[in-house]
Amino acid sequence: MYNIKEQFLLNPGITFLNHGSFGACPKPIFESYQQWQRDLEAEPIQFLTKKYYDALAVSKQMLAAYINCDAQDFFFLQNPTTAINQVVKSLGLKQGDEVLTTNHEYGAMDKTFDFYSKKYGFVNRRQNISLPLLSKEQFIEEFWKGYNERTRAIFISHCTSTTALVFPVKEICDRAKELGLIAIVDGAHVPGHVPLNIKELKADFYTGTVHKWLLSPKGCTFLYVDKDYQNSIEPLIISWGYETAMPTKSKFLEENEMQGTRDATSYLTIPAIMKFFDEHNMKERLAACRQTILEQYPVFCELLKTKPLCKLSGEFSGQMCSIPIQTENPFQLKETLYNKYKIEIPVMQRAGETYLRISYQVYNTPEELEYLKETLQQPELGLM
Missing domain, CATH: 3.40.640.10 (Type I PLP-dependent aspartate aminotransferase-like (Major domain))
Incomplete structure (x- = not known):
C-alpha cells in the first residue's frame, strides 16, 4: 500500500502524534x-x-x-x-x-x-x-x-x-x-x-x-x-x-x-x-488506526508503569488514547519532546492528573510509535 503520508502537508521532520488538537489537511483538500x-x-x-x-x-x-x-x-x-x-x-x-x-x-x-x-x-x-x-x-x-x-x-x-x-x-x-x-x-x-x-x-x-x-x-x-x-x-x-x-x-x-x-x-x-475518503479507502484505514490504538494503549501503559483509563474493548476509544504519567514539569516535558526529539504530542492535565495523549491518524506509522517508546525511556525525561 502506498504511503498516504505523502498526501499531507505535514513537516516530514516532525513525528506528528497530535492530530486530535487541530487536525491536518491533505493536499487535495x-x-x-x-x-x-x-x-x-x-x-x-x-x-x-x-x-x-x-x-x-x-x-x-x-x-x-x-x-x-x-x-x-x-x-x-x-x-x-x-x-x-x-x-x-x-x-x-x-x-x-x-x-x-x-x-x-x-x-x-x-x-x-x-x-x-x-x-x-x-x-x-x-x-x-x-x-x-x-x-x-x-x-x-x-x-x-x-x-x-x-x-x-x-x-x-x-x-x-x-x-x-x-x-x-x-x-x-x-x-x-x-x-x-x-x-x-x-x-x-x-x-x-x-x-x-x-x-x-x-x-x-x-x-x-x-x-x-x-x-x-x-x-x-x-x-x-x-x-x-x-x-x-x-x-x-x-x-x-x-x-x-x-x-x-x-x-x-x-x-x-x-x-x-x-x-x-x-x-x-x-x-x-x-472524494479523498473514497479514493484512499479511508474507512478501512481508520479502522486499522483504531485497532492500532487498542493494541498499543496497554503497551505504552506497561512501559510507563501505569494503567489504561478504560476497558480495552474499543467501546470507549477511537484513534486516541491518554496515558497517565508522573512528571514534575508537564510543560517542560512537552517542550523537550518537541524541541529535542521532534515529537509533537500533547501533555495534558485534568483534576491534578497528567496525561500523554497519542493520536494515531492514517499518516502515522508503527515506526513512529516505536520511536516514541524509545524516547519516553530517555532518563532526562524522568518518566521511568
Missing part, C-alpha cells in the same frame, strides 16, 4: 480550499452573493448524508467553542436552574459555562466520572447522580479531549429526553473519527468539527439544532440575515448563514473531503 479562495478574489461580488450559497448547499447536503441529518438543521461556524457559546446564550437559563455535565469536559467549554453561570445565576454541576471507565452502566449511574429537580439541561462530550474517552452519549440523550431535559453534545472529536448518526442520537444541540478528523482546512465546524429549538436559538452576530426582506430559507438559516463579509471557503471543501 487544501488545493480545493485555495481554489475556492481564488474564485472569491476573482469575482468577490458574484462569489459572495451567489456562487458561495450554491456551493454551500452542495457541501451541506454531502455532510448531512455523512452524519445522517437534514441539511436544513445545521449551519457552519469556526469552532465548537463558538457553537456552545451561542447555544448557552440562547437557553434562557436563570437563577436556580442547573446544567449537568462531567468533570471531563474541554477547558474552553468549562470556561464558557462558568462565565454564563455567573452572568445568569444558574449552577454548572460537574459530575465526577471515575476512572478507569469499565462499562456504560458505570458511566450512566455516576452521571445521573448529579441530577435533581432543578436540572434543566445536560452537556456532555461525545469524545473527550484530555482523557480521550468515548462516552455513551446516546444512552444519556435518551434518558435526558425522558426527563424533559435539553441535551447538548460536544462532538468536536467525532466526525470522521467515531461513527456518528445524528438522527439516532437525538441530541437537541450537537456540534462537531470538520477540521479535525474529517480533514478540512482549519475553522470549519457545524452546529446541529433540533427543529424544536431552531426558532429560539439566537445568532451570535446580528447581520443581514436578521428580518431579511426577501427570505429564501428558514429564519434559523437566514440569521446564522448570512453573516456578511468573511472567508468561509473552508465550508465548501466537503465534496473534496468525500
Whole structure:
C-alpha cells in the first residue's frame, strides 16, 4: 500500500502524534480550499452573493448524508467553542436552574459555562466520572447522580479531549429526553473519527468539527439544532440575515448563514473531503488506526508503569488514547519532546492528573510509535 503520508502537508521532520488538537489537511483538500479562495478574489461580488450559497448547499447536503441529518438543521461556524457559546446564550437559563455535565469536559467549554453561570445565576454541576471507565452502566449511574429537580439541561462530550474517552452519549440523550431535559453534545472529536448518526442520537444541540478528523482546512465546524429549538436559538452576530426582506430559507438559516463579509471557503471543501475518503479507502484505514490504538494503549501503559483509563474493548476509544504519567514539569516535558526529539504530542492535565495523549491518524506509522517508546525511556525525561 502506498504511503498516504505523502498526501499531507505535514513537516516530514516532525513525528506528528497530535492530530486530535487541530487536525491536518491533505493536499487535495487544501488545493480545493485555495481554489475556492481564488474564485472569491476573482469575482468577490458574484462569489459572495451567489456562487458561495450554491456551493454551500452542495457541501451541506454531502455532510448531512455523512452524519445522517437534514441539511436544513445545521449551519457552519469556526469552532465548537463558538457553537456552545451561542447555544448557552440562547437557553434562557436563570437563577436556580442547573446544567449537568462531567468533570471531563474541554477547558474552553468549562470556561464558557462558568462565565454564563455567573452572568445568569444558574449552577454548572460537574459530575465526577471515575476512572478507569469499565462499562456504560458505570458511566450512566455516576452521571445521573448529579441530577435533581432543578436540572434543566445536560452537556456532555461525545469524545473527550484530555482523557480521550468515548462516552455513551446516546444512552444519556435518551434518558435526558425522558426527563424533559435539553441535551447538548460536544462532538468536536467525532466526525470522521467515531461513527456518528445524528438522527439516532437525538441530541437537541450537537456540534462537531470538520477540521479535525474529517480533514478540512482549519475553522470549519457545524452546529446541529433540533427543529424544536431552531426558532429560539439566537445568532451570535446580528447581520443581514436578521428580518431579511426577501427570505429564501428558514429564519434559523437566514440569521446564522448570512453573516456578511468573511472567508468561509473552508465550508465548501466537503465534496473534496468525500472524494479523498473514497479514493484512499479511508474507512478501512481508520479502522486499522483504531485497532492500532487498542493494541498499543496497554503497551505504552506497561512501559510507563501505569494503567489504561478504560476497558480495552474499543467501546470507549477511537484513534486516541491518554496515558497517565508522573512528571514534575508537564510543560517542560512537552517542550523537550518537541524541541529535542521532534515529537509533537500533547501533555495534558485534568483534576491534578497528567496525561500523554497519542493520536494515531492514517499518516502515522508503527515506526513512529516505536520511536516514541524509545524516547519516553530517555532518563532526562524522568518518566521511568
